[in-house]
Amino acid sequence: MRYSKTLSILAVVLFSALPSLAAAAPTNGTITFSGGNYSVFNQTQANGARGSGGSRMRAGQYPNGTTTIQLTNGGHFNTASSTWTAFGSTVWVGNWGCTAPSSVEADCNYDASAHTGSLTDIAHYAGGHPGTTTVPVAGYYYQLYYDTLDAPTGVYYEFYWDGIGTPIQEGAAPPSQTTIISVAPINNTTVSSSSPVVLGGYVYVLPDDFSDGMYLEMKYARYSDYQAAVASPELLYTTYTFPITASGFSTFSTTTPSTLRGGQYTMTSTIKSASMLNGVLNFFGFGQFANFGTKTSTTTQFVVGELSGYDKLVASTTQAIADYMASSTISFASCTSWTSFDLPNCLNLLFVPQAAPIAAALDNFKNEFLSYAPWGYLTRTVAILSNTASSSLPTFSVTFPLGSAADLDTMTFDMQDMIAGGGTLLNSIPARGMSLNIQDILQPLVRLFIALTLVVIIVRDLSHGHGGGKHNFHASAARKKGHV
Amino acid sequence: MIWYYVILFITTTLSAAFSWLPKITTLPTILGVDIDGQLSSGMASFYGFANVFWPIKDVFLGALVLFAYYGIKMILRFFLGHRAPA
Numbered sequence: 092m093r094y095s096k097t098l099s100i101l102a103v104v105l106f107s108a109l110p111s112l113a114a115a116a117p118t119n120g121t122i123t124f125s126g127g128n129y130s131v132f133n134q135t136q137a138n139g140a141r142g143s144g145g146s147r148m149r150a151g152q153y154p155n156g157t158t159t160i161q162l163t164n165g166g167h168f169n170t171a172s173s174t175w176t177a178f179g180s181t182v183w184v185g186n187w188g189c190t191a192p193s194s195v196e197a198d199c200n201y202d203a204s205a206h207t208g209s210l211t212d213i214a215h216y217a218g219g220h221p222g223t224t225t226v227p228v229a230g231y232y233y234q235l236y237y238d239t240l241d242a243p244t245g246v247y248y249e250f251y252w253d254g255i256g257t258p259i260q261e262g263a264a265p266p267s268q269t270t271i272i273s274v275a276p277i278n279n280t281t282v283s284s285s286s287p288v289v290l291g292g293y294v295y296v297l298p299d300d301f302s303d304g305m306y307l308e309m310k311y312a313r314y315s316d317y318q319a320a321v322a323s324p325e326l327l328y329t330t331y332t333f334p335i336t337a338s339g340f341s342t343f344s345t346t347t348p349s350t351l352r353g354g355q356y357t358m359t360s361t362i363k364s365a366s367m368l369n370g371v372l373n374f375f376g377f378g379q380f381a382n383f384g385t386k387t388s389t390t391t392q393f394v395v396g397e398l399s400g401y402d403k404l405v406a407s408t409t410q411a412i413a414d415y416m417a418s419s420t421i422s423f424a425s426c427t428s429w430t431s432f433d434l435p436n437c438l439n440l441l442f443v444p445q446a447a448p449i450a451a452a453l454d455n456f457k458n459e460f461l462s463y464a465p466w467g468y469l470t471r472t473v474a475i476l477s478n479t480a481s482s483s484l485p486t487f488s489v490t491f492p493l494g495s496a497a498d499l500d501t502m503t504f505d506m507q508d509m510i511a512g513g514g515t516l517l518n519s520i521p522a523r524g525m526s527l528n529i530q531d532i533l534q535p536l537v538r539l540f541i542a543l544t545l546v547v548i549i550v551r552d553l554s555h556g557h558g559g560g561k562h563n564f565h566a567s568a569a570r571k572k573g574h575v
Numbered sequence: 576m577i578w579y580y581v582i583l584f585i586t587t588t589l590s591a592a593f594s595w596l597p598k599i600t601t602l603p604t605i606l607g608v609d610i611d612g613q614l615s616s617g618m619a620s621f622y623g624f625a626n627v628f629w630p631i632k633d634v635f636l637g638a639l640v641l642f643a644y645y646g647i648k649m650i651l652r653f654f655l656g657h658r659a660p661a
Contacts, residue, residue, distance in 0.1 A: 367639070441577060452582040459590040467599025475602075475614050481622035511627040530629060537630050541637040549644055 269300045269386045274309070274360045275344070276393040284353045284396025290331055291344035292360055300386055301338035304365025308332050311358040313351075328359075335362070353396035361388040483507040 275291040276282045282289075292307050310330040333343035363369065366384035425436035461470045484506035493500050518528045602611035625631040652659040 367643070448579045449582065452579055452586060456582065456586040456589075460586060460593065462598050462600070463593045463596040464599050467597075468602060471599050471602055471611070472614070475611070475618055478615070478618060479622060480619050481626055482616065482619040483623055484620060484627075507623070507627070510624070514627055514629075534629065534633070538633055541633055545637055545640055548641060552644075 267297075269297045269362055270295050271307075271360050271362060271387055271389045274358070274389065274391055276358070276391075278391035279393070281394040281396075282351075284350055286350060287346040287348065288351050288395065289344060289346050291342065292333070293340070293342045294335070294362060295340050296335055296338045296362065296386070298338040300364075301335070302364045305335040305386075306332045306363060306365075307335060307341075307343055308361045308363055309358060311356045313354045313356050315354050351395045355392060355394050357390065357392045359388060359390045362386040484510065 272293045272295060274293075275289055290309055290311075292309060294307055296305065308330060309332075310328040312327040312329070316327045329347075331345060333345075335341055362385070364384040364386065368383045372383075423440060424431045425433040425440060457470065461467065486503055486505045486507075488501050488503045490499055490501045492498060514530075518530050521528050522532060602614065604610065621631075625635065648659070
């Protein structure tokens with residue numbers, strides 16, 4: 092009886108963790124800064140401190156000749172020579188210049204007084220990649236710092252620009268869905284094999300998608316390692332996780348502990364919410380199925396050092412496996428049809444499990460066989476229990492007479508407002524002399540209590556707190572002797 | 576893909592064999608009480624309550640951990656029989 096309850100709860104967990112994949116496609120907005128003095132800085136400059144040699148812009152790219160940021164209503168740029176950087180390593184060098192209408196000035200550097208009223212100040216970046224005109228096609232984000240002339244304030248506007256469309260300003264027009272805006276190493280680029288590789292990502296998480304325990308997972312593997320015979324393809328990947336602690340824009344960066352071996356790499360970056368099922372699947376070596384809680388994912392590739400001839404050979408022969416792993420649309424037509432016959436795909440289909448079709452098959456199993464009476468009632472119950480839609484708490488009214496039966500008064504109680512509003516009010520009051528509110532203080536204690544309770548229950552259960560199992564040797568022996 | 580076809584075979588066979596049974600899409604209404612609707616709205620309210628009252632989530636997570644423990648024990652019992660602990 093106890094285990095049947097356990098089964099139903101486990102089923103709830105299983106069904107509730109079905110994957111939901113969302114495509115990443117940021118929408119464009121308009122960037123307009125109204126008033127104020129600005130400078131562009133490298134984010135690594137702490138608290139808006141001005142970098143040596145002038146203002147800096149982080150993670151820039153220069154694909155179209157000119158980067159234009161427009162200020163209106165007296166906006167002003169503090170500009171000097173700029174360095175464009177991508178996740179810590181300098182990739183672009185050039186100069187910022189300013190043009191202003193009505194011949195207010197030829198160089199808008201350090202000149203705010205001339206900008207009043209509704210003049211428009213346009214800054215453009217006039218630099219380029221040193222030594223080459225090749226430009227990586229990827230989006231980056233920028234930080235535009237707010238200054239009071241020569242006194243940096245540390246306040247900045249952050250926006251994303253893919254180099255082609257209109258920039259997306261944080262706060263004004265954030266992406267419409269959780270998205271991985273950019274990753275490092277940049278897709279289809281070559282990084283040095285003589286120093287550790289910088290790994291990083293810039294992501295946007297919708298407030299509705301955010302949950303505790305959310306993280307950005309970045310994993311990479313060398314194509315040529317696909318030749319190795321391993322129990323699970325997941326073992327070929329080196330995985331890094333970066334906890335996402337809040338919704339909105341977040342940036343993550345780290346370096347690999349050592350240099351990477353030369354060759355072509357594939358990298359998959361995924362935003363995931365915490366899932367117990369993922370942990371279990373990873374533990375048992377079925378990491379390729381650990382897609383539960385996936386919000387969005389992107390796959391890129393990069394080259395470390397120079398490709399050797401062997402690398403090129405291996406990369407071309409294993410490309411089919413990599414494509415197969417990344418695809419969920421390769422069908423058995425690869426084996427059966429003359430027109431679409433593909434031997435590598437056909438062999439892969441036989442032996443390498445694909446997550447999507449198996450998930451679909453299990454879904455069919457749930458929707459067909461498991462929905463028949465009488466067990467269909469259990470399936471329906473599990474489906475209801477695992478539905479995460481939430482609704483506001485109900486309101487209720489109390490009507491009572493005031494002195495006479497005809498003189499009635501009605502009081503309405505809004506439970507949602509009482510509890511949510513009360514909680515918000517309570518959380519807005521910090522403890523005396525510190526910034527912690529009652530939730531910050533009590534939550535660790537509540538969790539400690541729950542954790543200790545669990546430990547006690549489990550230890551008691553394991554140490555035969557219920558008098559021992561039916562088949563337990565010591566207990567049954569003791570029963571036979573009449574000691575129990 | 577072999578596993579896909581194994582699952583497909585099981586699904587098809589079982590579904591065909593039991594296709595004469597009625598398909599359940601909603602829970603029944605008993606004595607005028609819409610069990611399906613009540614349970615759905617009840618769970619939605621529960622999630623709403625859990626969203627505004629944070630300890631509920633911790634208690635719920637604790638319960639899940641406990642049931643996971645029982646689940647692991649059940650699996651051990653299945654494979655080890657009477658040699659399983661407790």
